[in-house]
Amino acid sequence: MHELLDALFRALAFGTPLLLASLGAIVNERAGVVNLGVEGMMALGALSGFAVAYGGGMGGNLWLAILAAMAAGAAAALLHAFVTITMRANQFVSGLALTLLGLGVAGLLGKKFEGFPLFNQPPQWPFTAGAIVLALVLAFVLQSTRLGLTLRSIGENPAAADVLGLNVTLFRYLAVAFGGALAGLAGAYLSLVYRPSWTDGMTAGLGWIAVALVIFVGWSPVRAIFGAIFFGLLYYLQFRLQGQSPIPTEFFSAMPYLLVIVVLAIAGLRGQQGSAPESLGLPYTRGER
């Protein structure tokens, strides 16, 4: 029983940033925009959050730190929004560029924060509980409100939404910014709670796992809760079971990569193409199609 609780706590601790980032991604993808820049936005959020919370060593305001992280993520996402929505560039390429840019910029600006501990560390549970509540709220909003309907129709058929008088560009911008803000928050969780300090490259692929999680859970916020816990559990168990199962160590270290492949394969087998927003990844040009 104790063992199970331990595993569950670790799954929640590791899963919280995954859940936050993937909820953000679900919203922007439901509006039809893919953003593969999650890893980069998380790095920017992690740095901004740490920089403000560190406050020159004196300990800054944690609320401000969280706001700064969300603002940094949202700002980076707006760049992606401008490039893909206004300039109609390829969303996948822009997202990859954003990841590289985010990691690079965070690494460069973060140089002066490396090696410092953070002593005014926020507790973990508000982040975890907040992420779960947010998932439930988002599920309700997407399914049962006018706003959710608007967002989904823009992701499914932007031309029809446009004809109905909805501002496709505005809603897509807002959705992408929301996704960025949550990726930034996920980054702040990493640098403030999960390992309270800043180091270059500390996101170490978590953003990519969040991107894969979105497909795994079929763009459903409620399923994202279970998906994040599932990933967290597997991640923790790769160490907890090491030395206690006949499977060699190397297999465990390949786990995150194998997981993503397995997850994509399962998503493919379950035919989840059906639940993907119809216009996902496609730029919308008024008057075309």
Add this chain to the structure above:
Amino acid sequence: MKKYITIGLALTAGLTAVALQTSPAQAQSMTSGKLKACFIYVGPTGDIGWTYAHDQARLAAVKALPWLDTKYVESVPEGQALPAIDRLVADKCQVIFTTSFGYMDDTLAAAKKYPNVIFAHAAGYKRNANMATYMADFYQVFYLNGLVAGALTKSGKVGFVGTYPIPELKRHLSAFALGVLAANPKAEVDVKWLNSWFDPAKTREASEALLSEGSDVLTSSEDSATGVQTAAAKKVPTFSHYNSMYKFSPDYVVSGHIVHWDKIYIDFLTKVHNGTYTTKNLVNVDYWWLLNKGAVEMGADNGVAINPKYVAQLKAAKMTVAGKSVSVYDRLMQLTADMKSAKPTFDPYAGPIKDRKGVLRVPAGKTMSIADLNNMAWVAPGVKGDVADEPKK
């Protein structure tokens, strides 16, 4: 469907990029008319571990040697050092340090390609007329830290977060386990492998797993301070790694393994500058610098061997040495002084030593050679957990 293929491809590309730790190269300022030494790093200079320590040493060398100019390239994937070296040679670097084991073959190839450039490779064993090797090794310090861990554990379980199960790590893990057993013959060292040099999330979960299995002392060989932070959060004694991590947890960092690469860099570069080392005479130059050269240090913080908060506890802890009961603290101080002296008499790998499967690996009266230490495949008794590439017999 096409959409999925694109997402899949993009994910693969992204994960690969993360796995390779690519990041833009950083260049340091340069002026001419000086000796120009250049460094290739495997990680970011801000990892707080291995690469950070090398870069701090580079800065110390610049400070100590007015005729020195430096430049570095960071986050160069192992096995991809050659293009980085080409660029540094084109930039007129006269001495090139490659600071990761995985750069060994590329460095040798480059040494043959550029006979007029001096190369020095860290942690490897291949040399050339213009290529030396160097290593500041921790196995003595790990033994000393093992004594501390053995004295402090109440559960009899000491956790060790390992990076890759390669000879260097087996040497450190085994020396640590030998120390733990010397202080506490009933204790064991539980190991979990990350298969990564730098991954804070893996370190966090591996540490949590060890704690959950009952370890009440933790040490980590990963490059970030995450192991120390995780231990601190659970109020468990732990150790600095590569650099001082004391400030991350002043209450729980007991001691540690701290490196001073600058001792080697300054010595090597001075000898290049005064003409002792040339592009013709490095084939036998192998720095294997330990405690007595000041290249490594046992310490919670620079100059602080044992965190004062734990001194009384270590003085009270007793261990048996040659049939006599002595305090662990006294033993630590005595061994440190011995291994720091010009002619050490104690070596953690002095025989007889059996491996954990009972095979005699070091006969009585013998000590492991540097070559043996560099090729170590077995692990010492007391180590629990999977260890890859362990010899069967």
